[in-house]
Amino acid sequence: MAIATKTTELLDPDFISRLERLDIVSRKVFLGRMKGERRSKRKGRSVEFADYRNYVVGDDLRFLDWNVYGRLERLFIKLFFEEEDLHVSVLLDMSRSMNFGEPAKALYARRVAAAIAYVGLVKYNRVTLCAFGERFGPELAGVRGRHRVARVLDYLANLPCEGEGSLTDACRQFAMRHPQRGVVVLLSDFLDKDGFEDALRYLIGRRYDLYAIQLLSPQEIRPELAGDLRLRDVEDGDVAEITVNRALLNRYKQNLNAYCGQLKTFCTRRDANYLFAGTDVPFDELVLTFLRRRGLLR
Amino acid sequence: MTFLSPWYVPVLAALAAAPPLLLLYFLKLKRREVAISSTLLWRQAVEDLRVNSPFQRLRNSLLLWLQMAIVALAALALAEPAGTAVDANVDKTMVLLIDCSASMSSVEPDGRSRLDIAREQAIQLIDAMTADNRAMVIALADRSVVRAPFTSDKDALREAVRAIAPTDSPGTLAEAVRLAEAHVAVIEEEQGASTDAPRADFLLFTDGRLADVGDVTVRHGRLHVVAVGATDDNVGIVAIDARRHYERPEHVMVLGRVRNFSSADVETDVSLWVNGALESVQSLTLAPLADRDQLPGMETAGAPPEDNEAGVAFEFDAPAEADIELRLAREDALAADNRAFAIVPPPRALQVLLVTPGNRYLRDLVAAIPLGTFVVWTPAEYEQADESKLVEGGRSRYDVIILDGHSTGRLAPGNYMFFGAVPLIDGLTSRGLVNDGVILDWDETHPILRHVALDAVNVLAWLDIEASPPAVTIIEASNGPVLTLVRRPRHQHLICAFGFFDATREMLNTNWVFDESLVVFMLNSLRYLTGTTGQGTQQSLTVGEPITVPVPPRVARVTVQRPDGRRDEATVQSEGLASYAQTDRAGIYRVSAGGMDPQSVAINLLDERESFVAPYPRLHVAAGEVRVGTVAEVRPRPLWPFVLMAMAGLLLLEWFVYSRRMRV
Numbered sequence: 035m036a037i038a039t040k041t042t043e044l045l046d047p048d049f050i051s052r053l054e055r056l057d058i059v060s061r062k063v064f065l066g067r068m069k070g071e072r073r074s075k076r077k078g079r080s081v082e083f084a085d086y087r088n089y090v091v092g093d094d095l096r097f098l099d100w101n102v103y104g105r106l107e108r109l110f111i112k113l114f115f116e117e118e119d120l121h122v123s124v125l126l127d128m129s130r131s132m133n134f135g136e137p138a139k140a141l142y143a144r145r146v147a148a149a150i151a152y153v154g155l156v157k158y159n160r161v162t163l164c165a166f167g168e169r170f171g172p173e174l175a176g177v178r179g180r181h182r183v184a185r186v187l188d189y190l191a192n193l194p195c196e197g198e199g200s201l202t203d204a205c206r207q208f209a210m211r212h213p214q215r216g217v218v219v220l221l222s223d224f225l226d227k228d229g230f231e232d233a234l235r236y237l238i239g240r241r242y243d244l245y246a247i248q249l250l251s252p253q254e255i256r257p258e259l260a261g262d263l264r265l266r267d268v269e270d271g272d273v274a275e276i277t278v279n280r281a282l283l284n285r286y287k288q289n290l291n292a293y294c295g296q297l298k299t300f301c302t303r304r305d306a307n308y309l310f311a312g313t314d315v316p317f318d319e320l321v322l323t324f325l326r327r328r329g330l331l332r
Numbered sequence: 333m334t335f336l337s338p339w340y341v342p343v344l345a346a347l348a349a350a351p352p353l354l355l356l357y358f359l360k361l362k363r364r365e366v367a368i369s370s371t372l373l374w375r376q377a378v379e380d381l382r383v384n385s386p387f388q389r390l391r392n393s394l395l396l397w398l399q400m401a402i403v404a405l406a407a408l409a410l411a412e413p414a415g416t417a418v419d420a421n422v423d424k425t426m427v428l429l430i431d432c433s434a435s436m437s438s439v440e441p442d443g444r445s446r447l448d449i450a451r452e453q454a455i456q457l458i459d460a461m462t463a464d465n466r467a468m469v470i471a472l473a474d475r476s477v478v479r480a481p482f483t484s485d486k487d488a489l490r491e492a493v494r495a496i497a498p499t500d501s502p503g504t505l506a507e508a509v510r511l512a513e514a515h516v517a518v519i520e521e522e523q524g525a526s527t528d529a530p531r532a533d534f535l536l537f538t539d540g541r542l543a544d545v546g547d548v549t550v551r552h553g554r555l556h557v558v559a560v561g562a563t564d565d566n567v568g569i570v571a572i573d574a575r576r577h578y579e580r581p582e583h584v585m586v587l588g589r590v591r592n593f594s595s596a597d598v599e600t601d602v603s604l605w606v607n608g609a610l611e612s613v614q615s616l617t618l619a620p621l622a623d624r625d626q627l628p629g630m631e632t633a634g635a636p637p638e639d640n641e642a643g644v645a646f647e648f649d650a651p652a653e654a655d656i657e658l659r660l661a662r663e664d665a666l667a668a669d670n671r672a673f674a675i676v677p678p679p680r681a682l683q684v685l686l687v688t689p690g691n692r693y694l695r696d697l698v699a700a701i702p703l704g705t706f707v708v709w710t711p712a713e714y715e716q717a718d719e720s721k722l723v724e725g726g727r728s729r730y731d732v733i734i735l736d737g738h739s740t741g742r743l744a745p746g747n748y749m750f751f752g753a754v755p756l757i758d759g760l761t762s763r764g765l766v767n768d769g770v771i772l773d774w775d776e777t778h779p780i781l782r783h784v785a786l787d788a789v790n791v792l793a794w795l796d797i798e799a800s801p802p803a804v805t806i807i808e809a810s811n812g813p814v815l816t817l818v819r820r821p822r823h824q825h826l827i828c829a830f831g832f833f834d835a836t837r838e839m840l841n842t843n844w845v846f847d848e849s850l851v852v853f854m855l856n857s858l859r860y861l862t863g864t865t866g867q868g869t870q871q872s873l874t875v876g877e878p879i880t881v882p883v884p885p886r887v888a889r890v891t892v893q894r895p896d897g898r899r900d901e902a903t904v905q906s907e908g909l910a911s912y913a914q915t916d917r918a919g920i921y922r923v924s925a926g927g928m929d930p931q932s933v934a935i936n937l938l939d940e941r942e943s944f945v946a947p948y949p950r951l952h953v954a955a956g957e958v959r960v961g962t963v964a965e966v967r968p969r970p971l972w973p974f975v976l977m978a979m980a981g982l983l984l985l986e987w988f989v990y991s992r993r994m995r996v
Contacts, residue, residue: 139369263366264365266365266366266367
């Protein structure tokens, strides 16, 4: 079912003004296709001096430092930092389970994605948005520039939230379609019965600068259930019959902590970032505080 | 602590309740469906808690343990645990002796009769019986009846106790104890026990008013007495006599005696009812028998103190048979002694036959008595007389036949007086004349000798008579009986061993003929002989005495209409007498059959022991005093209410634990 969420619900003007001052930071410097506002790993044609090296035949004579040649009578080539654009990809879990909770995880994920995309667009980064639910897609790939903000918000607002999502399959397809290295933000609850390890391995294998943001609703973190219940999984229809008591709730919380801990450990060991966010945490606080603290935004 | 129910009751209950309870723990509940984002973590949590199921779960479930404890307590309550009785000697074999005599019909202030209370208390004891107990039920009054033989069936015992009906009979205990001991002995023989220890406990429910308590000996058991009753409020009629005037037969005199057995002054009316209609009323004021504090300590009412007793006398004319009833207007504890009955038969002139070879003294004496018919025959005429002149309707035509100096065997059913002669019947022999005897003793209380003084009577010779029982000697001389009353079926023989003349019939044999006491004796004898046969004045019986009435030939069964409205049948014995023994209620019994006029018989309580209803706190049997207690002292104290209370407490705890678990 498509959820038509108004773009104003995703980003309000006041919040946008605060996003203007931010930029996306990559701990890794990647090669870009086009000139951007980001210093590239490659030495290039910007005005910022980087280093010298000996002249070899074939070098562009325009970059010879004639002043050094006047003093030392040796040919040195001046090297400058290349400024390139950055690939920022946001991978959104839009399976049916993301529609759970109050506030819903899907809305929260859209807002985070919108904020990151907005920062990326205004800084002339190449922004790609991918959603997956019943199937992989739709995808909004390679948009760039402030004028694309409305399109991005419209895309996010109209993302359907349905079906049984496969995290592993989505990550594999994303990795295959996007060989460019860059920042990848994965927004999901990671409650996938096939596990998260394979999915993350696909992304980590591509040497993305990966941010795994796990979104859980308060109802999942602190369930308020009582009595004899028949729990039905909204994605696969799986049923679990439980008698809620203090022991079971304690066990659930222990399992949840352990699961999140496993995810965090998995990410940390593989130089990926892990961030846990409850949807009861104000969205702007997550973006302006937690993401900055984690270094995704600056 | 003992258990009143058989062992299998709690076991079956536990077996029935525990498995379903355990099963419920395994059964799937009807659960509320809730949609969640993923069952991943929940399923894992549930499986974590089921690691060692089912045993770990059962072991760790406090709720299950609490519920199992509740089931165990319920089973325990079903076993009816009971503590030891105060009188812990009560054995496993019990004999419930329930007094249903007249005094047990006394109504207590709470509206229940003493018999009702006794029945309730006996049922309480039966309810408290354990599975291995057994008991028998005996109802006792003037006779004892086994209502239930030894059994462990509580229902049968309860039903037997409930079926005990009140009677107006006097209470006796000895027969009941003998009956119970016989049953106990049978059981002991079956079990092969040889111990001399008490074999059973006799639990006597009574108000203590039992006639023969002092003669009771309990050899093979212990006697426990459960006291019943508290009230002493009773006034009763203790005597009644109704008879026609001898010279004016249509004139009836009714005499009664009323006594106050309570501790208060009583004013009451005594009314005379004739054939169901009120005839006359008299008022009485009676002083109390004793103070309230003294009454319970009195074993019997004893001689009445001044003004404690009063007589009433009524006179009226009744040309036909009259049913007489004296009735006290007062309502008190015991109703049975507030009414007394008598039957006055229709006036009838006596027919007397004198058989004598010549005795002017005797002839003149009898002729002086007002009689309907008086005939004098010689012995030869008597022996040669046609049968039809002597017999009518299977009986003698004459109410009394006086045989003077003539022994005979021609004795049609009837009443006979012999002077110097004997009836030739079995069991009676005359061994000739004896001389020089002295009259030693006579029964002054016998109706025949009422107002008869024999001090100045001399007799020269009399017949040496030997009579086998049931002959009654009324006058006894130094060498044998002088006046003997011999009863045979449908026959009465009053035998005076001497005649008025000697063997030559020329010399007087006694000076009695000159004494006025002979006139009184003759009058008494005629009244007595005719009265006891139902031909003259009606006899009065007390409760429990059998009714015996003559019936015409070929009548085999008679119907008895009881005062309580019930109709019984009685069989006629071979001698032409119908007998009915179930006279357990006071009132008028009417005996009837086809071909015979109905005969009425009055049955009265007239028993001061039963009328004296004050509670008696002690009981003296032959072996000594028996303590009188309450049923609570011999009944095991039931503990199951405490078990139920504990069960309720556990239920509360279980609810608390459950609700605390559900509160997350």
